[in-house]
Amino acid sequence: xxxxxxxxxxLRREIRAGLRAGASPERLDETLLQLVPFAGYARAINxxxxxxxxxxxxxxxxxxxxxxxxxxxALCRRIYGPVYGRMISKMRRFxxxxxxxxxxxxxxxxxxxxxxxxxxxxxxxVAVLAALKLPLQRESHVRGALRVGATRREVAAMLxxxx
Numbered sequence: 001x002x003x004x005x006x007x008x009x010x011l012r013r014e015i016r017a018g019l020r021a022g023a024s025p026e027r028l029d030e031t032l033l034q035l036v037p038f039a040g041y042a043r044a045i046n047x048x049x050x051x052x053x054x055x056x057x058x059x060x061x062x063x064x065x066x067x068x069x070x071x072x073x074a075l076c077r078r079i080y081g082p083v084y085g086r087m088i089s090k091m092r093r094f095x096x097x098x099x100x101x102x103x104x105x106x107x108x109x110x111x112x113x114x115x116x117x118x119x120x121x122x123x124x125x126v127a128v129l130a131a132l133k134l135p136l137q138r139e140s141h142v143r144g145a146l147r148v149g150a151t152r153r154e155v156a157a158m159l160x161x162x163x
Contacts, residue, residue: 001131001162003032003047004039011047015054025057030115031124037106038128038137069100072108079107079122079144087140119149123158130162 002010018028028051035044077084091099111121122145129138142155 001127003035003050004043004128004131006043006046008046008050011050012054015051019055025051025055026059026115028055029059030113030121033110033113034121034124034128037102037110038125039132068108069104070108071112072103072106075112075118076103076107078118079111079147080140081143081147083140119145119154122148123150123154126155127158127162130159 002008002014015028019025029048032044032047032051035047076088080087088099088103091102111118111125116124122141125141126138126145129141142159145155145158146152
Protein backbone atom coordinates (compact mmCIF):
# COMPACT_ATOMS: atom_id res chain seq x y z
CA UNK A 1 0.00 0.00 0.00
CA UNK A 2 2.93 2.28 0.59
CA UNK A 3 3.71 2.08 -3.15
CA UNK A 4 0.17 3.10 -4.13
CA UNK A 5 0.23 5.99 -1.67
CA UNK A 6 3.76 7.15 -2.57
CA UNK A 7 5.20 6.54 0.91
CA UNK A 8 8.81 5.86 -0.07
CA UNK A 9 10.29 5.08 3.36
CA UNK A 10 7.50 2.66 4.23
CA LEU A 11 7.71 1.10 0.75
CA ARG A 12 11.42 0.39 1.21
CA ARG A 13 10.70 -1.19 4.59
CA GLU A 14 7.94 -3.34 3.01
CA ILE A 15 10.22 -4.47 0.16
CA ARG A 16 12.92 -5.51 2.60
CA ALA A 17 10.36 -7.35 4.76
CA GLY A 18 8.98 -9.15 1.70
CA LEU A 19 12.45 -10.26 0.64
CA ARG A 20 13.26 -11.45 4.18
CA ALA A 21 9.98 -13.42 4.18
CA GLY A 22 11.07 -15.23 1.03
CA ALA A 23 9.38 -13.27 -1.77
CA SER A 24 11.54 -13.26 -4.87
CA PRO A 25 12.27 -9.99 -6.70
CA GLU A 26 10.32 -11.48 -9.64
CA ARG A 27 7.18 -11.92 -7.51
CA LEU A 28 7.62 -8.39 -6.20
CA ASP A 29 7.88 -7.22 -9.84
CA GLU A 30 4.51 -8.82 -10.59
CA THR A 31 3.03 -7.25 -7.48
CA LEU A 32 4.28 -3.79 -8.43
CA LEU A 33 2.94 -4.11 -11.98
CA GLN A 34 -0.51 -4.20 -10.36
CA LEU A 35 -0.03 -0.51 -9.55
CA VAL A 36 -0.17 0.58 -13.19
CA PRO A 37 -3.91 0.25 -13.83
CA PHE A 38 -4.97 1.17 -10.30
CA ALA A 39 -2.48 3.74 -8.97
CA GLY A 40 -0.79 4.91 -12.18
CA TYR A 41 2.53 4.74 -13.95
CA ALA A 42 4.21 7.34 -11.74
CA ARG A 43 3.64 5.32 -8.55
CA ALA A 44 4.74 2.11 -10.31
CA ILE A 45 7.94 3.73 -11.62
CA ASN A 46 8.87 4.98 -8.15
CA UNK A 47 8.18 1.57 -6.63
CA UNK A 48 10.28 -0.23 -9.25
CA UNK A 49 13.14 2.23 -8.66
CA UNK A 50 13.03 1.38 -4.94
CA UNK A 51 12.92 -2.38 -5.62
CA UNK A 52 15.89 -2.23 -8.01
CA UNK A 53 17.82 -0.10 -5.53
CA UNK A 54 17.21 -2.61 -2.74
CA UNK A 55 17.38 -5.85 -4.77
CA UNK A 56 19.00 -5.26 -8.16
CA UNK A 57 17.91 -7.95 -10.59
CA UNK A 58 17.55 -8.50 -14.31
CA UNK A 59 13.97 -8.26 -15.51
CA UNK A 60 13.00 -9.99 -18.71
CA UNK A 61 9.98 -8.52 -20.45
CA UNK A 62 7.44 -10.86 -21.94
CA UNK A 63 6.93 -8.76 -25.06
CA UNK A 64 3.60 -7.96 -26.64
CA UNK A 65 1.31 -10.92 -26.65
CA UNK A 66 -1.33 -11.15 -29.34
CA UNK A 67 -4.98 -11.16 -28.46
CA UNK A 68 -4.64 -8.96 -25.38
CA UNK A 69 -8.12 -7.56 -25.72
CA UNK A 70 -9.71 -10.99 -26.15
CA UNK A 71 -7.70 -12.38 -23.24
CA UNK A 72 -8.56 -9.34 -21.11
CA UNK A 73 -12.25 -9.60 -21.88
CA ALA A 74 -12.33 -13.28 -20.87
CA LEU A 75 -10.59 -12.50 -17.60
CA CYS A 76 -12.78 -9.47 -16.89
CA ARG A 77 -15.87 -11.65 -17.42
CA ARG A 78 -14.53 -14.10 -14.80
CA ILE A 79 -13.92 -11.37 -12.26
CA TYR A 80 -17.15 -9.43 -12.78
CA GLY A 81 -19.34 -12.45 -13.38
CA PRO A 82 -23.02 -11.59 -13.90
CA VAL A 83 -22.44 -7.82 -13.79
CA TYR A 84 -19.77 -7.78 -16.53
CA GLY A 85 -22.13 -6.60 -19.29
CA ARG A 86 -23.53 -3.77 -17.20
CA MET A 87 -20.05 -2.67 -16.01
CA ILE A 88 -18.43 -2.63 -19.45
CA SER A 89 -21.44 -0.82 -20.96
CA LYS A 90 -21.09 1.85 -18.30
CA MET A 91 -17.38 2.23 -19.10
CA ARG A 92 -18.21 2.55 -22.82
CA ARG A 93 -20.71 5.30 -21.98
CA PHE A 94 -17.99 7.14 -20.07
CA UNK A 95 -15.71 6.81 -23.12
CA UNK A 96 -15.38 3.96 -25.65
CA UNK A 97 -11.57 4.01 -25.42
CA UNK A 98 -11.74 3.71 -21.63
CA UNK A 99 -13.56 0.38 -21.96
CA UNK A 100 -11.03 -0.86 -24.53
CA UNK A 101 -8.05 0.17 -22.40
CA UNK A 102 -9.56 -1.50 -19.34
CA UNK A 103 -9.90 -4.77 -21.27
CA UNK A 104 -6.65 -4.72 -23.28
CA UNK A 105 -4.33 -3.03 -20.81
CA UNK A 106 -5.77 -3.59 -17.35
CA UNK A 107 -6.99 -7.14 -17.82
CA UNK A 108 -5.12 -8.29 -20.95
CA UNK A 109 -1.66 -6.92 -20.16
CA UNK A 110 -1.56 -6.75 -16.38
CA UNK A 111 -4.04 -9.00 -14.61
CA UNK A 112 -3.63 -11.96 -16.98
CA UNK A 113 0.16 -12.16 -16.66
CA UNK A 114 1.82 -15.27 -15.25
CA UNK A 115 3.83 -14.99 -12.03
CA UNK A 116 0.96 -14.52 -9.58
CA UNK A 117 -2.33 -16.34 -9.49
CA UNK A 118 -5.50 -14.48 -10.37
CA UNK A 119 -6.59 -14.87 -6.74
CA UNK A 120 -3.36 -13.23 -5.55
CA UNK A 121 -3.69 -10.42 -8.09
CA UNK A 122 -7.28 -9.67 -7.09
CA UNK A 123 -6.33 -9.61 -3.41
CA UNK A 124 -3.57 -7.09 -4.19
CA UNK A 125 -6.03 -4.97 -6.17
CA VAL A 126 -8.46 -5.00 -3.22
CA ALA A 127 -5.75 -3.66 -0.91
CA VAL A 128 -4.58 -0.99 -3.38
CA LEU A 129 -8.12 0.26 -4.00
CA ALA A 130 -8.84 0.33 -0.26
CA ALA A 131 -5.64 2.28 0.41
CA LEU A 132 -6.56 4.75 -2.34
CA LYS A 133 -10.03 5.14 -0.80
CA LEU A 134 -11.89 4.05 -3.93
CA PRO A 135 -14.87 2.22 -2.39
CA LEU A 136 -16.87 1.47 -5.56
CA GLN A 137 -13.93 -0.15 -7.32
CA ARG A 138 -12.81 -1.83 -4.08
CA GLU A 139 -16.19 -3.50 -3.62
CA SER A 140 -16.23 -4.67 -7.25
CA HIS A 141 -12.84 -6.27 -6.78
CA VAL A 142 -13.78 -7.76 -3.39
CA ARG A 143 -16.56 -9.61 -5.21
CA GLY A 144 -14.12 -10.46 -8.01
CA ALA A 145 -11.57 -11.85 -5.56
CA LEU A 146 -14.25 -14.07 -4.04
CA ARG A 147 -15.32 -15.22 -7.54
CA VAL A 148 -11.78 -16.36 -8.36
CA GLY A 149 -11.22 -18.31 -5.15
CA ALA A 150 -10.18 -15.89 -2.41
CA THR A 151 -11.69 -16.50 1.00
CA ARG A 152 -13.49 -13.87 3.05
CA ARG A 153 -10.67 -14.16 5.58
CA GLU A 154 -8.05 -13.37 2.89
CA VAL A 155 -10.07 -10.37 1.70
CA ALA A 156 -10.44 -9.10 5.27
CA ALA A 157 -6.68 -9.48 5.80
CA MET A 158 -5.94 -7.42 2.67
CA LEU A 159 -8.38 -4.72 3.75
CA UNK A 160 -6.66 -4.64 7.14
CA UNK A 161 -3.26 -4.24 5.45
CA UNK A 162 -4.62 -1.29 3.48
CA UNK A 163 -5.68 0.46 6.67
